[in-house]
Amino acid sequence: xxxxxxxxxxxxxxxxxxxxxxxxxNLNNVIRQAEQVILGKPLQIRFALACLxxxxxxxxxxxxxxGKTTLAHVLARTLGLQFQRIQFxxxxxxxxxxxxxxxxxxxTDARAGEFKFHPGxxxxxxxLADEINRATPKAQSALLEAMEEQxxxxxxxxxxxxxxxxxxATQNPAYQIGTFALPESQLDRFLMRIQMGYPDAHAERGLxxxxxxxxxxxQLSPQMESSELxxxxxxxxxxxxxxALLDYVQAILRYTREAARxxxxxxxxxxxxxxxxxxxxxxxxxxxxxxxxxxQAVVPGVVSHRLQATGEFSRQNSAVLxxxxxxAVAIP
Amino acid sequence: xxxxxIYGLLLSILMVIAPHAEHLPxxxxxxxxxxLLWRTWLTYGDKALPKRWLLMLVTFAGTAGIIFNYHxxxxxxxxxxLLVMLATLKLMELRKPRDAMVLVYxxxxxxxxxxxxxxxxxxxxxxxxxxxxxxxxxxxxxAESIALRPRMRIAAVLLLQALPLTLILFIxxxxxQGPLWGLPQDAYASTGLDDRMSPGSLSRLGLSEEVAFRVxxxxxxxxxxxxxxxxxxxxxxxxxxxxxxxxxxxxxPDFTDxxxxxxxxxxxxxxxxxxxxxxxxxxxxxxxxxxxxDFQVLNRAPVHARMRYAARSNLVYHANVRESERQxxxxxxxxxxxxxxxxxxxxxxxxxxxxxxxxxxTALRYFxxxxxxxxxxxxxxxxxxxxxxxxxxxxxxxxxxxxxFVFLMRAANVPARVVTGYLGGEYxxxxxxxxxxxxxxxxxxxxWLAGQGWVRVDPTGVIAPGRLESGLSAAxxxxxxxxxxxxxxxxxMRDLRFNLDTLxxxxxxxxxxxxxxxxxxxxxxxxxxxxxxxxMALNMSAGLGAVIALFSLFxxxxxxxxxxxxxxxxWLRVCGRLARAGLPRAAHEGAQDYADRVAAAxxxxxxxxxxxxxxxxxxxYGSHGGESVRQEFLQRVRAFKx
Numbered sequence: 001x002x003x004x005x006x007x008x009x010x011x012x013x014x015x016x017x018x019x020x021x022x023x024x025x026n027l028n029n030v031i032r033q034a035e036q037v038i039l040g041k042p043l044q045i046r047f048a049l050a051c052l053x054x055x056x057x058x059x060x061x062x063x064x065x066x067g068k069t070t071l072a073h074v075l076a077r078t079l080g081l082q083f084q085r086i087q088f089x090x091x092x093x094x095x096x097x098x099x100x101x102x103x104x105x106x107x108t109d110a111r112a113g114e115f116k117f118h119p120g121x122x123x124x125x126x127x128l129a130d131e132i133n134r135a136t137p138k139a140q141s142a143l144l145e146a147m148e149e150q151x152x153x154x155x156x157x158x159x160x161x162x163x164x165x166x167x168x169a170t171q172n173p174a175y176q177i178g179t180f181a182l183p184e185s186q187l188d189r190f191l192m193r194i195q196m197g198y199p200d201a202h203a204e205r206g207l208x209x210x211x212x213x214x215x216x217x218x219q220l221s222p223q224m225e226s227s228e229l230x231x232x233x234x235x236x237x238x239x240x241x242x243x244a245l246l247d248y249v250q251a252i253l254r255y256t257r258e259a260a261r262x263x264x265x266x267x268x269x270x271x272x273x274x275x276x277x278x279x280x281x282x283x284x285x286x287x288x289x290x291x292x293x294x295x296q297a298v299v300p301g302v303v304s305h306r307l308q309a310t311g312e313f314s315r316q317n318s319a320v321l322x323x324x325x326x327x328a329v330a331i332p
Numbered sequence: 333x334x335x336x337x338i339y340g341l342l343l344s345i346l347m348v349i350a351p352h353a354e355h356l357p358x359x360x361x362x363x364x365x366x367x368l369l370w371r372t373w374l375t376y377g378d379k380a381l382p383k384r385w386l387l388m389l390v391t392f393a394g395t396a397g398i399i400f401n402y403h404x405x406x407x408x409x410x411x412x413x414l415l416v417m418l419a420t421l422k423l424m425e426l427r428k429p430r431d432a433m434v435l436v437y438x439x440x441x442x443x444x445x446x447x448x449x450x451x452x453x454x455x456x457x458x459x460x461x462x463x464x465x466x467x468x469x470x471x472x473x474x475a476e477s478i479a480l481r482p483r484m485r486i487a488a489v490l491l492l493q494a495l496p497l498t499l500i501l502f503i504x505x506x507x508x509q510g511p512l513w514g515l516p517q518d519a520y521a522s523t524g525l526d527d528r529m530s531p532g533s534l535s536r537l538g539l540s541e542e543v544a545f546r547v548x549x550x551x552x553x554x555x556x557x558x559x560x561x562x563x564x565x566x567x568x569x570x571x572x573x574x575x576x577x578x579x580x581x582x583x584x585p586d587f588t589d590x591x592x593x594x595x596x597x598x599x600x601x602x603x604x605x606x607x608x609x610x611x612x613x614x615x616x617x618x619x620x621x622x623x624x625x626d627f628q629v630l631n632r633a634p635v636h637a638r639m640r641y642a643a644r645s646n647l648v649y650h651a652n653v654r655e656s657e658r659q660x661x662x663x664x665x666x667x668x669x670x671x672x673x674x675x676x677x678x679x680x681x682x683x684x685x686x687x688x689x690x691x692x693x694t695a696l697r698y699f700x701x702x703x704x705x706x707x708x709x710x711x712x713x714x715x716x717x718x719x720x721x722x723x724x725x726x727x728x729x730x731x732x733x734x735x736x737f738v739f740l741m742r743a744a745n746v747p748a749r750v751v752t753g754y755l756g757g758e759y760x761x762x763x764x765x766x767x768x769x770x771x772x773x774x775x776x777x778x779x780w781l782a783g784q785g786w787v788r789v790d791p792t793g794v795i796a797p798g799r800l801e802s803g804l805s806a807a808x809x810x811x812x813x814x815x816x817x818x819x820x821x822x823x824x825m826r827d828l829r830f831n832l833d834t835l836x837x838x839x840x841x842x843x844x845x846x847x848x849x850x851x852x853x854x855x856x857x858x859x860x861x862x863x864x865x866x867x868m869a870l871n872m873s874a875g876l877g878a879v880i881a882l883f884s885l886f887x888x889x890x891x892x893x894x895x896x897x898x899x900x901x902x903w904l905r906v907c908g909r910l911a912r913a914g915l916p917r918a919a920h921e922g923a924q925d926y927a928d929r930v931a932a933a934x935x936x937x938x939x940x941x942x943x944x945x946x947x948x949x950x951x952x953y954g955s956h957g958g959e960s961v962r963q964e965f966l967q968r969v970r971a972f973k974x
Contacts, residue, residue: 240953240954240955241953242952242953242954242955244897244900244952244953245953288954288955289950289953289954289955290953291922291923291924291949291953292922292923292953293922293924293925296920296922296925326920327918327920328920329920330919330920331919331920331921331922
């Protein structure tokens with residue numbers, strides 16, 4: 001796990017400028033509660049939260065059964081968000097996601113013959129789009145467009161989606177049978193892509209010996225109102241970014257464009273994504289300004305699905321690719 | 333009050349009033365010197381300032397003295413004297429910062445008064461130095477904590493910043509013709525030709541290095557021995573002194589058979605007399621002037637300010653061929669009771685000459701054959717000065733020769749007169765013009781010959797031809813009596829003098845002589861069409877606005893441009909020290925990551941390096957790093973030891 005290297009330096013460090021009005025105690029509780037359920041994955045929890053605070057969407061790529069769904073469940077419960085799960089299958093249609101208008105029979109209503117809209121599962125604050133790459137591109141793009149616009153237009157009527165709106169999509173590794181790989185342009189809609197990874201021995205022991213996770217999740221109590229989450233999102237946007245740090249982010253972008261090992265460099269949108277994630281990361285660390293370490297911490301999540309290595313490097317693990325990127329760019 | 337501030341104020345006042353000492357009444361200079369010394373002594377010994385009643389007494393006594401001296405309190409002389417005295421007295425009651433402020437402004441004002449007396453380049457440079465001292469003192473007054481050297485630097489920068497503003501104001505500030513901008517009439521001291529000539533009067537001028545005027549020729553200059561600059565014409569001789577005599581009715585002169593015209597421009601230094609100098613007889617002048625019947629060119633008013641005029645002269649001419657009887661009679665006036673031997677000699681020549689021209693030649697031959705000597709230091713002459721000179725001393729300067737010659741001519745019944753002026757001039761190859769100095773003063777004769785009119789005869793040319801061709805030093809035998817620069821100085825010194833004079837000439841022409849006329853011409857050349865004062869004022873405001881805006885942008889540049897970061901440099905020094913200790917920071921390594929790594933390797937350093945890294949991160953990436961935080965960090969970096 002490439003991220004672990006950064007994690008160990010990041011986690012538990014004395015805060016640079018701790019001040020409690022930024023880090024709400026409730027957010028601490030959220031983290032603590034999630035860590036009690038999802039054992040041995042504190043970094044993934046933080047990534048997910050950072051993504052949420054940066055108002056982006058999260059893509060989790062890993063094998064089935066490593067806790068992707070549980071993570072989504074736990075976050076939804078602890079944050080007190082309405083939760084919907086959409087299981088993507090090859091025969092899933094856009095209407096199954098967005099909802100349909102159904103003709104009402106005259107007898108049941110005072111007015112005769114009228115269509116009534118039945119909202120689909122997308123109308124929730126937190127969506128778990130499970131195995132997104134098993135559906136056809138048509139169904140995928142219905143979800144992705146809703147993510148992008150935070151509203152859906154059905155039969156000429158535009159309907160806003162609730163706020164906060166957070167999508168956690170999971171996908172199976174591309175080499176598995178029966179998958180429609182998401183094109184790069186749609187991967188770009190996800191702010192972060194992370195991998196869960198197998199739990200370490202100690203955590204796994206805890207899982208095997210413990211109570212059924214589903215029961216625990218059902219018993220979790222919300223630690224936060226959704227209004228508080230919105231306020232935290234706003235605060236994350238206000239975290240200070242110094243000119244020196246912007247220089248660093250630009251240096252990273254420039255490097256990906258100039259180095260020969262990538263098929264194409266990072267876009268300005270990727271740069272913005274890097275900044276907003278780093279801001280959220282600094283907020284999670286109770287700091288009011290972003291440091292290069294924050295950027296380095298979120299680079300694996302933000303960059304790995306946006307960057308492709310050329311020929312000779314393409315077989316490298318994306319984690320290695322990202323580490324090389326970080327090590328190649330000097331902090332100005 | 334701070335001691336060094338008081339010394340600064342003392343120096344400021346001393347510097348601005350020192351040049352005045354030359355023309356202040358002696359007792360005022362003494363009083364001021366005494367007061368300055370007293371104040372210095374009081375400051376040095378930390379003594380109390382004098383009582384108020386004593387100061388009042390001195391002030392009233394001084395003012396009374398000035399009124400007694402000048403019979404007024406107003407006007408230039410009395411006003412400046414009063415100002416100088418009061419400024420010095422103000423030093424004696426220097427108690428509050430306000431008093432110091434008043435003194436600074438007074439010193440600035442006294443600077444201006446110095447220009448009433450001299451406007452030369454050295455004066456301007458000296459006063460610029462004084463201004464620097466004043467501004468330095470003023471900076472000290474504003475910020476006591478700044479050391480002398482940075483204070484001087486601030487003052488220099490302030491003055492440099494004022495330079496473009498000064499230039500714009502100088503070039504564009506509308507000049508108004510009239511007394512408001514002119515200097516008082518007695519602004520210039522002057523030496524120069526007089527309208528009286530007695531033995532020794534010109535030889536005294538021969539020692540003066542002062543510039544009389546400068547000439548630049550349009551086209552080829554005439555030969556040096558043709559450059560006779562006519563000044564006052566002297567008719568009346570009382571046996572010792574020549575004077576112009578009674579002014580007769582002026583009638584226009586009559587020039588005929590003109591030839592060989594020469595065009596030139598003269599820049600005349602003020603001499604407080606009305607005559608203007610031209611070559612021989614001018615037939616064109618750019619300024620309104622009178623040409624008298626004896627060809628003197630007279631300005632309408634005494635020349636009190638430097639003056640520039642273009643003229644055209646003819647070196648070949650016949651002047652007043654038909655002269656009035658009255659004028660000819662004046663040209664024969666003679667004090668018969670003096671100089672009998674000379675009269676007798678003239679009578680002999682008269683008898684032996686068939687016409688006037690032969691007689692003139694006889695006289696010139698006499699001068700060349702009888703062993704006359706040209707000298708700056710002639711012996712004293714008795715009451716029969718001409719006899720004494722002709723038959724005993726035989727040594728003299730040009731005035732002796734001119735005087736004796738005209739006397740002899742008149743005694744021989746040839747109408748003659750003495751003309752004074754300047755001869756020749758020194759060519760300045762740097763500026764391509766001629767400098768005519770007081771030492772070029774000369775006297776010669778003119779005789780009236782029937783059919784030819786007035787003809788110039790220069791007896792000096794017979795005795796010392798070198799005087800005409802190459803100047804005084806070639807002509808006189810005792811060169812030790814000459815001023816240093818007149819005795820063939822080395823070439824480099826000559827060049828230096830030419831360069832300095834060229835500079836002074838430019839200064840005169842372009843700085844002091846920048847009047848409304850020049851301003852209009854200059855602005856037209858710069859491309860301003862139909863120059864009016866409104867346009868000038870508009871341009872001036874625009875220019876000043878632009879300069880001020882530029883300076884403001886420069887001063888506010890830190891809003892746009894980041895300063896080279898001291899904090900980062902300090903952090904890199906820390907990294908450098910650790911690198912030498914075997915723990916180099918990777919280029920991509922963040923401060924806190926690095927601190928953690930160092931802390932792991934050297935637990936002893938852990939607290940220190942973590943603290944430094946946290947402070948560095950906060951300063952470089954945080955939003956509220958104040959100056960005190962910066963200083964604290966820099967100090968900790970300095971204290972950081974491995």
